[in-house]
Amino acid sequence: MVHIENLTKKYGSKLVLNIQELNIPKGQSFGLVGNNGAGKTTLFSLLLDLIQPSTGHISNNEVRVDQSEEWKTFTSSFIDESFLIGYLTPEEYFYFIGELRNRNKADVNALLAQYKDFFHGEILGQKKYLRDLSKGNQKKAGIVASFIGDPEVVILDEPFANLDPSTQIRLKGIIKDLAARQGVTVLVSSHDLIHVTEVCERIVVLNKGEVVKDIETSTETLRELEAYFSENIAVAAASVENI
Numbered sequence: 001m002v003h004i005e006n007l008t009k010k011y012g013s014k015l016v017l018n019i020q021e022l023n024i025p026k027g028q029s030f031g032l033v034g035n036n037g038a039g040k041t042t043l044f045s046l047l048l049d050l051i052q053p054s055t056g057h058i059s060n061n062e063v064r065v066d067q068s069e070e071w072k073t074f075t076s077s078f079i080d081e082s083f084l085i086g087y088l089t090p091e092e093y094f095y096f097i098g099e100l101r102n103r104n105k106a107d108v109n110a111l112l113a114q115y116k117d118f119f120h121g122e123i124l125g126q127k128k129y130l131r132d133l134s135k136g137n138q139k140k141a142g143i144v145a146s147f148i149g150d151p152e153v154v155i156l157d158e159p160f161a162n163l164d165p166s167t168q169i170r171l172k173g174i175i176k177d178l179a180a181r182q183g184v185t186v187l188v189s190s191h192d193l194i195h196v197t198e199v200c201e202r203i204v205v206l207n208k209g210e211v212v213k214d215i216e217t218s219t220e221t222l223r224e225l226e227a228y229f230s231e232n233i234a235v236a237a238a239s240v241e242n243i
């Protein structure tokens with residue numbers, strides 16, 4: 001579904017992303033982890049054509065994302081609150097996204113009804129603008145908005161951050177269901193190794209812009225990731241001592 005080839009991104013002389021090749025098949029729940037600055041958001045921003053690659057390209061369902069707008073009909077995303085429109089209520093925003101994706105109010109209402117538990121009574125009917133919702137509730141609205149229009153690819157940047165534990169648990173179920181039962185390709189970045197190993201069938205670790213691990217999730221994965229990140233701390237501490 002998603003094909004990445006010879007992809008690099010430089011800011012000035014600093015190389016922040018360097019991926020030779022990466023393929024994400026249709027219906028895969030794909031987790032991206034890495035420390036701060038590893039390049040996760042950069043990769044998602046390139047996937048969404050929000051920034052231009054320095055070299056290489058990304059194809060989404062055979063469509064070069066930097067050459068055509070076609071991928072936008074089957075791809076959606078929530079990266080951060082800049083995706084929201086602060087002066088709209090959640091309902092107004094959902095219907096607006098529905099119009100963009102050729103879904104009428106009834107279609108949108110039917111979808112929203114499926115997320116009643118996830119909203120936990122804090123999103124719909126509140127007569128509040130999106131800008132006045134808490135960070136977590138803004139995130140809930142943005143995530144559900146990304147499901148409008150039956151997208152084939154959903155990209156979520158740190159979806160678990162700022163959510164309360166009950167909502168995190170609900171979200172894990174939602175993401176698993178999207179990939180396993182509905183065949184949606186779901187790309188998720190997270191700093192939470194437990195959530196990402198529970199939800200994703202494949203996990204890629206980025207370090208300084210490079211893929212350093214590409215793991216099919218198993219019962220050993222959480223331990224493997226924890227060992228990797230602990231080792232990273234030891235290496236960083238040793239290099240500080242040597243200065």
Ligand SMILES: Nc1ncnc2c1ncn2[C@@H]1O[C@H](COP(=O)(O)OP(=O)(O)OP(=O)(O)O)[C@@H](O)[C@H]1O
Pocket residue numbers: 011016034035036037038039040041042043
């Ligand atoms: N507009 C920019 N100009 C210069 N450098 C940038 C710019 N955007 C990102 N970077 C750099 O690119 C690198 C990768 O950043 P990115 O935001 O992709 O990391 P990340 O893995 O998402 O980090 P985090 O976990 O902190 O969100 C960082 O070193 C960051 O400082």
